[in-house]
Amino acid sequence: MSIIHVEDLVKEFRRPKRREGPFGTLRTLFTREYTVNRAVNGVSFDVEPGELVGYLGPNGAGKSTTIKMLTGILEPSAGTVTVAGITPWRERERNARNIGVVFGQRSQLWWDLPLRDSLWLIGKLYDMPRDLFEVRHHQFIELLALEPFLDTPVRQLSLGQRMRGDLAAAMLYAPKILYLDEPTVGLDVVAKEAIRGFIRMLNKESGTTVILTTHDLDDVEQLCERVVLIDKGAVMYDGSINTLKSRYAPYRELVVHTGGRLDDVPGATVIKQEDGRVWLRFDPRHTTSADLIGSILSRHAVSDLSISEPELESVIRNIYANRS
Ligand SMILES: Nc1ncnc2c1ncn2[C@@H]1O[C@H](COP(=O)(O)OP(=O)(O)OP(=O)(O)O)[C@@H](O)[C@H]1O
Structure with a gap:
């Protein structure tokens, strides 16, 4: 049975219609007319437990909007989403225990706290049993080589260090599903390889289901067997990379x-x-x-x-x- 089920998902954003002419900006503030942008336009797909799927598309295709609905941050205008049996935006807290989220462009960590404290706080927030916390904390410090900067405030970390910290934080409480939005953006080749190795390990050894959104097609080629390609809010391809190549x-x-x-x-x-x-x-x-x-x-x-x-x-x- 699928762990993520998405059916006819739609998200529309309404923006006040821009008024031209003198005091246009001011008049825009008071307008009652709207333009509607259908960012996600009837997307459907299923993900099986343990799959690692690339969710791809050009700028503005609707990738982040879809991910935000899967994480429960946004409520759709129409359609169904079930993630590990839960409708994400209806039960945000229960859903949060099943998912880890990493946005390459912004950190989920506490900016002024050292990474060590952030990890400790996450353990508390997710009610992790002490021994489970100790085991995973220790394992992630080793796997992601976090030791040298564990006591540095997050805002002083390099991008590569911060990303490793973010990944550790997202996976510490052992969620079943990991959403990654541009996890290697701006990283050098060595740092990219470290991040990819960790994602591969989570997927292969722990069976974590991963949805990866990225413009870095080396990430996709190295990590994913399946890709869902969207354009203008709709799925234009869903299948293996090999079939995509032979078709297009x-x-x-x-x-x-x-x-x-x-x-x-x-x-x-x-x-x-x-x-x-x-x-x-x-x-x-x-x-x-x-x-x-x-x-x-x-x-x-x-x-x-x-x-x-x-x-x-x-x-x-x-x-x-x-x-x-
Ligand atoms: N909060 C919002 N309010 C209004 N419009 C939005 C909002 N968020 C996204 N959009 C619009 O929805 C469309 C899809 O945006 P989205 O961020 O999902 O694209 P994306 O595929 O993630 O793009 P990128 O690769 O550039 O990150 C765009 O036209 C964008 O301007």
């Missing part, structure tokens, strides 16, 4: 080192030639890589070649570029 970018690229040029290659299109290397694009549904390579080798001297799949980044860029 069914081609492969072959790079051939010939020392010369290849102008006509049956079954492939030459997309670039540079310094004795030739980039070819082909559709594996029509031409197999074995046939293509065989036909090139039979006619040209080749010193090296490599085949690559399109990167998720370029697939998603194409999808966004071609949307109406």
Whole structure:
């Protein structure tokens, strides 16, 4: 049975209609006319326990608004959400015990307190039994290498340190579900890898269900098997990354080192030639890589070649570029 059930979810925001002309701003304050923005427009999906799902879409697509309804911060205009059997905005406190939330852009920690005190307070707020607190506190300090800055006030932490602290705080009381909104934004490659490793561990070893919203497609490619892609508040794709690639970018690229040029290659299109290397694009549904390579080798001297799949980044860029 699914742990997250979302059906026909809608969220509309009303804004007073802007008045033009003299005293426009003042008149806007007193207007009774509104423009309605449907930020989420009939989204449905189910998440099974232990899944790690990427929730993706261009800026303004409605990702954060959906996550806010799943966490209970926002109440939908219409539709159903059930998270571990609870309607989040009706039972915010019960729901909070089941979920951990990390927003990359802003911390959930107490700004002036040292991380150690924040973690202790969270243990108290969630009524954690002392021995469970000790075990998880100790485990997270090790896994996230928190020791060197445990006694530093949160506002003095670097972004990477703060994110590790935020993750520890979000998962300390062992919630079943973790929502991550841009967890690696602004981090260097080493810090990103540490965060990804921790998320992977939570998902694989503790079976935590994770919903990840991010513009960093390396995060998605490294962590998620399934993605839900939304645009203008509606789901445009829900499935595996592999199927997404084969549906929206069914081609492969072959790079051939010939020392010369290849102008006509049956079954492939030459997309670039540079310094004795030739980039070819082909559709594996029509031409197999074995046939293509065989036909090139039979006619040209080749010193090296490599085949690559399109990167998720370029697939998603194409999808966004071609949307109406
Ligand atoms: N509190 C609000 N009041 C009015 N409009 C809002 C509010 N929050 C979001 N919106 C609007 O809803 C739409 C969806 O915003 P949302 O933040 O969910 O997008 P997003 O997919 O998370 O974008 P991004 O990738 O830029 O974070 C946008 O048009 C935004 O302006």
